[in-house]
Amino acid sequence: MSSSNPSLGWERLQNVFYRSRECLELQWKQEEIEEGLNLQDYKVAIAPYAASIALYSIRSIPELAVNKSIHIYSGAGVKITSISWLSSIGEIVELGWNSKFQLIVVMKSGKFRIYNNYEGDFDEFDLHLESDIIEVKFWPDGFVARSIDDSFTCISNYSKVIPICLPSITTKNDESKKRQIHGWAILPPMYNRQVKVIVSTDISVLIISLDGVTDTNFVGNGPFTSIAIASNGEFVALYSTSSNEISIRTADFSVSLTTFESDNDSIPLELQWCSNDAVIVSYTDELKLIGPSRDSLSFYTDSVTYLKPEDDGLYFLNNERLEFLSRVSNVTMDTFKIGSTSPSAILLDAIDQIDHHSPKANENLEIIKGDLTTAVDNCIRAAAEEFEPYWQKKLLRAASFGKTTIDLYNSDEFVDTCNNLRVLNIIRQPEVGIFLTYSQFIELGVDRLIKLLLLRQLHYLCVKISDFMTLPTDEIFIDWACCKIKHSLDLSDTELLSAIIKRLLDKNVSFAPISQLAYQEGRTQLSINLLNFEKDTSKTIPLLLEMEQDDYALLKSDENMNVDSIMFVLITLFNKLSLSDFFKLLDGKPNATSLFKSKIAQNDIQLLHDYYFQADLTSGLAEIELDKLANEKSSEIQKQILMKGSKILGRSKYTEFESKRLKDEIKIIDAKIKLEQEIPSIKNTESAAQILEEVITQDLKKAIKVHKELKISERQFYYKVAKTLSKLPERRQELHEFATSKKSPIGYEPFYLELLKNGDKRQASLYVNLCTSMDYRQKVKCYIKCEDFKNAIEEAYKRKDVELLDLIRSLTDNSVHKRHVDDCIERLTGSRR
C-alpha cells in the first residue's frame, strides 16, 4: 500500500481535502482474548500527541470492584504500567494528562493526584470542596471540575497548585431561578486571558470567568449538550441534541458562522475541533466532519471512538487503531493531486523519470526552471507531512535532485527535515509508539521529547537521539543512574557505585541529583560516595547537610571558596547547633570564619564577644571594649571600661603599650574632670592635646603644670603653645616671654612660622635671630618676609655681604632703607653708589 499515491485516501470537502491516516495498530487487540478489552468499558484519557493512553475500567464486575487498576498504554496499545487502585483511595471521576505527560487522576471527593512517573510516584492535592465532583474537563496545564451543586473549581497551574473557585451561576438565596446545566466547555487561559467556562443552561449560554458570570443571551436551538472550543480560542461549536443541529459561532457569541443539521439521529458521543477550521462529531459508528460551509464528510468506524484534538488535526482512537485526521496542506495537495502541474509535482515526476532512465527528467527541470527553488522547498515540506517512509524518501530525493541545479541553495531546511524525519520514524515504531506529526514534533521540541522518552525509561534511545541531534546527554545519564539505583535492590552500595561510575565518569554529569536519590532510597553511604564525584560544590552542600555531615559540608564549602555556599552552611549550622559546637566546627576553616565574623556576627556584639572569647582573641575583645567606650558618656563607666580593656590587652606581651595607655587614660579622665570645673569648655574635648589647648588659652602658667599630668611631651607642648597663643594678638607678648624664658626644645622657627601665618610680621621677626639653625642668608630672607628691612640690612652688613645688600636695596621702595643700605655698602667697600 505504501507506494500508492497518497491522494487516493483524500476526501474532498468543498475546495479542501481531508484525510484520515492510520498511525498505529493497537496491540491490545491481543489482550481482547483474555480480558475482552473493549474501550466502551473504560474511561479513556489520551495524552497529548496520543503519546500515552490511560484506561480505567468502569464495568461493574463485582470481583474487580475492590482492587482495580489504571492501565497506561503507549500509543501503540502496548502496556507500559498499571497503577493499582484500591477503592478505598476514592472513586475516580476522570483521568487526564498534563503537558508534561503526567497522569492526573481526579477523585469524587475533590482530591486529585499527579503521577510524576510511570512507577506510581505521585503528589496528592485536595480541592477542599463542599460537594462531590461529577465531571472534570482538562486542558494541558490544568482542569476544571464541576461539582454536584453546579459549582466549578479550577486548577490552572500544576506546579503551583491553588484551587480557584469560579463564581456560581446561581444566586444562593433564589432556588427558583436555578438553571440546569446541559453542557459545558473550558476556554483555557492564554497569554493575559484568564480561564473561562462556557456553560449551556436550559435558558441561555453563560460564560463564567473569575470576574463573574456573563449571560451571552444566546439561546439558539439550545440547550446544548456538547460544546467545543477551537484551539485558538476564537470559535465555539455547540451541539443541540433536541434539534440535531450544530451551531458554530465566534467565542463571544456575537456572530453566527454556520449552522449544520446532522443527518445522524443518535446521540453524539463527542464534539471536537479538528484544527481551527473544521468540527468533528463522533457517533458510535461514524465521525462526521463539518466544514465552514454546510457540507460534511463521514468516516465510518467499527467501534466506539475517542477523540483527541491537536493544533494540526485530530487523533481518534478505537479498539483497533489510532488514526490521525487532518486537512491536506496546500503544498501536499499541489504535489500529489492527480494531474497537478505545480513545480513540486513536476520535480517529483522527474524522479520517476530518472528511475526509468528516461531523459525526460531533464526536460522536467527545464519546465520548472524559474520555480525550482519553490519546487525543492515544497518537496521538502511535503516529505515532512507524509507518514510513509517510501514517500518521504522519494520526495527528499526529488528535493535533493532539484537543489543540485540551484546555485547557492540554503540546505538547512533539507538537512533539518532529514534529521527530524529520521527521529520521527524511529519513535513512530510500535515498540515506542509515539506517533507525532512533523509539526507536533517541532512544537514539542526534541528536549521535551527526550523527557517523555525518559518517563518511559528508554535511556538507550534517548542517548542515541541526543547524540544524533547533538544535544546534551547529562539528564539522560542522571536519569539512568537514578533508575539503576531504584531498580537494583539486589546490588550492594559498592557494586552500584562502580556500575554508575563506570558509565558516568567521563560524561561530565552532575552527581548531586543521583546522590540525592540514593539518599532517599536509604543508601546513605552510596550517596556520600557519589557526592565526592560532584564538581559543583554548591550542589553537594545542601545534601551533605541533609545527611548530617556538618563538618564535612563546612570543610567542603570552605575549600571551594564560594561565599553563597559557605553562608548557606553557616546559617544552617548556626541555627542547628549549640554555640560552642558551632565555634568548634569553625576551627580550621579560615574562609568560613571570616564570613561568620563579617556577615553574621558583625552587628551582634554579644555573639562577636562570645566568638573572640572562645578563640581567645585579645585584640578582638579589646576592640569591643573600645567601641563601647566611644559611645559612653559617663566618665565613671568610661573608667571601668578602660580598666577592663587594659586588663584584656595586658594579657599579651604584644599589647603591653596599649594596655598601659588605657590605664593612663584613666588619669587623663581624672585630670579632665578636675579641670572642667574651672574651664567648662574642656567638656567637649576629645584628646589630651585639645584639653591642653583650652588650658593654654585660659592660663599658660597652669598649662605648664598640666601638660605633665596629661603626659604630653615638652616638644608637643611648645608647639601647642606657639600655635595657640600666636592666634591671639593680645597674648603674643606673653608668648614671647614664654619662648625666651628658657631655651625652646623645638627651636624658634615654629614661633616665627606660626606668627607669620597669623599675619603678625613684626612679632615673627622677633624670633628670626633666635633661629640658630639658619645661616645669615636665610635669616635675611626671613627678615625680608617679615618686611623687617632694618634687621635684614644689619644681618647682611654684619656678614659683609655687599651683593646681598644690593639685592635688599632692589626690593624696597622706602628711601630710609635705601639710604641705610647705601651707608652700609659705603662702610664696607668705601665707595658710595
Next chain:
Amino acid sequence: MAIAPITGTIKRRVITDISVGIFVFLFDGSIQVLDVVSLLIKSKLLPYTKNHTISFILTNHLMKTNELIVENLGLKGDLELFEWNTSIPLIIEDDLISLNLKYGGLKELFLNDSIEPIQLLADSLLNLIIKSDYKIRITNTFLKGSFSIKFWKIFNNLYDRHLNSLDPIHKKLINDQDETLFLDQYSFFNRNIDFVCFDRGVDLISCLLTQLTYTGLTDDIIGTDMGIVNFPILNPETNELEEFKLSLGDSNDFIYPLIKNLNFSMVGSILNSKAKEIQKEFDKRNSLNDIDSMKKFVGELNLLKDNQRWVQKHTTLAEFILQSVKKGEDDDSSIMNEIDIPSYNYFNQFIELQQDILSDNLDNKKNCNLILEFMYKFEPKIQDIIKLLILTTIVKKGIREFEYDYMKSEILNLYGLKYLKLFIRLKELKLVYNKETTSFLSGPSIIEEQSFDSIQLINDFRSISNYLNLMPIVDQQDLNNPKDADFGLPGFVPIITRLIEAIYDRDFLSATTSLTTTTTTSSSSHTNHRPKTRLRKYGWDNLDLSNLNGEVKQDFLITENKKKLFDSIIPPKLSNLTNRKDVIIVSVIGGLTYSEISTIRFILQKNEVTKDKQLIILTTGVIKSDDVINCLI
C-alpha cells in the same frame, strides 16, 4: 507606588498604600535588614492583605543563602526572591573597569580576611569573558600573592560551573575557539591574553605615596566617585558657592586623554596652549572672506565651543588643585630662590618627607623625629601620619620599640584615644610593628618569621628597590616626556608596574647594574633601541622575587594536545603581526590608584611590543592613599 528607604519609618508609609497589593523590596539582603523587613511583612502586611504579591530584589549574590534565610523566617511561599546582579562592573575609563567597592574592598580583605571581594572580582571577570562572547580567552597567567592565588582558584571554580551550565552548542563554540587560538604560533601571538593579578600587599608603598598625576592628584585632594569630581567653587560674579562637577573620562572630552596620565606640573602648559589654539580658531572668523569658509567655520563652531568648555572645566579644576597644593607656599618665591627658609607648605614637605623615608637616608631616630615634628607643625589628618609610619616600617623593617611607643603616645595625645584601635589593627596586620633589637646571637628574628603572614608583602625593601630600580636616577627629568615610570609618584616606580614591565622587557634591570658602573651609558641605552623586532615574552622567569613574600604562580594555559607545538617558541617578528587582538588584563585585589594606572599605561606604551596590546584594568576599586588607612579605622 511608594518608594522609601528601608528604615523604621517605612512601616507607616507602606501601610497607607496597602490597597496596592504589590510590594517590592530592594535591598542588599544582609541578615539585619532581612530581619527588619520580614518582621514588617509578618506584622503589617500578611494579616491585612490577601491578594498581595511580595517580592524581594536582593543585591548580595547569595541566592541560596537568601532562600534559606527567608525559609527560616517562615516566609517561604509568601514572597518571591529575585537577584540583582551587581557584579557587572563599571567602566570608568576606556581601559579601566572597576567594581567600585568601598575602599576597594580593602576593609573586607584586611580586617576580615574575607573572600567576598575576591569572589566579586572573579564573578566580574567571568562576566567580562561571557560578554566578550568568549573571545577573551586567557592564555597566560601571572599571579602574585595569596589573594591572587585564591582569586584564580575561585575564578576557575566559577568558570567550570559556568561551562557546565552551558548547552553543547556553546561548549563546542568555546572549544573551537581554543582550537583556532592554538592552531599555530602566529594565531596565538595575535590573540594571546595575559592575565596579571596582584595582591594589594605586593606594593603598599605606591598606594600610600602622594599621587602626582593629574587624575591621581585630583582624587587625592578632592576625591572622585566613579570618575566624577565634585566640589564647591566660588562664583566671582554672585560671590556664592556653586557646585562644580566634571566627569573624568567623558567620551566627548578631547583634552582629558592628553593630560590624565601627566605629572600635574605639566598640565597647566597644555591647558594653556590648547586654550590658545582654540582662541586662534575662533579668531579665524574675522578673516573669513568667502561663503565656503564661513560655512566651514559655522559647521565647526559647535565642536569648537564644546572643546572650549572642556578646556575651561579642566582649567578650573587644575586651578583649584593648584591652590591647595600651593597653600602656605611663599608667593614671592622669585627672590632669593636658591635659599631655603622654613615655610608652611604642607604638600611639598609631606612629599619631601616621603622621599626621605623611602631613600632610607635617615637613621631611626631622625626618621621618627621628623615624623613627629611634621605632626606637631601641621597637625595634619591622622591618615597622613599613619602612612608615614607604614612607609617607615616597610623601609626599616620595623620601628624601634621605645621610639614607636613614644610616637604612639604623642599621636594619641594629639588625635585622641579613639585611634588606639587603629594601632592594635596595624600591629595585628603587621603594617606597623616593633623592630626586634638585633643581637649577634639570635638567628632569624621573630618579626621576620611573622612577616610571612602579613598582608604587606615587601620583605626587604632596600634589595627589591635596588633590584627593580624603583627609584631611578634620571638626569634632566623631563616630565613632559618621562623616560621612566617615576612621574606618577614622588620619584618612585610602583612595584606592580615594574612587575608588569618585567613580563615584556628587562631593560630596567640592566639600567640598575650599568648605573653603578657607568652612569652615563644608562640613559643612552634607553634611547638606543635594541633591534627589538621580535615579540618576546620574558614572563617572570629568571626574575628574582625572593624579596617579595607571597606565592608566585605563572602559567601557560594551553590544551594538553597542543603543548608540543609551543615547546620551543620562536617569537614572531613584530612586523608580521597585523590586526592584533592580544590583551593584557591587570587586576589588583584591593584596588589601585590613578597614578599607578598611569604608570602601567606608560610602560606598556613605551614598549614597542606591548604598544598595540589592549590594556584592561579590572579591579575592586580605584583607591587613594587615605582609603588604605580609613579601611582600618
